[in-house]
Amino acid sequence: MAKVKAIVEINEDVLKAARAFAAHKALAESEVVESALRQYLGFEILDAIWADQPAIDPDEALAIAVEEVRAHRASG
Numbered sequence: 802m803a804k805v806k807a808i809v810e811i812n813e814d815v816l817k818a819a820r821a822f823a824a825h826k827a828l829a830e831s832e833v834v835e836s837a838l839r840q841y842l843g844f845e846i847l848d849a850i851w852a853d854q855p856a857i858d859p860d861e862a863l864a865i866a867v868e869e870v871r872a873h874r875a876s877g
Contacts, residue, residue, distance in 0.1 A: 804831075
């Protein structure tokens, strides 16, 4: 997937820690930020789930997503 430049504002202490971590692990700062966001957003869990599942028809996937959104809206 293509990379895009993003500008965000974060706490200075968080940025210093991310930079130190990146340097210690010989990673780019962007790799640390992307990895943290993927973890926070649950991408690894989704990747693991999808790795064990057969391919799903796009129309079926959309129907499931719409059903889940409606259920969520109804509950809140």
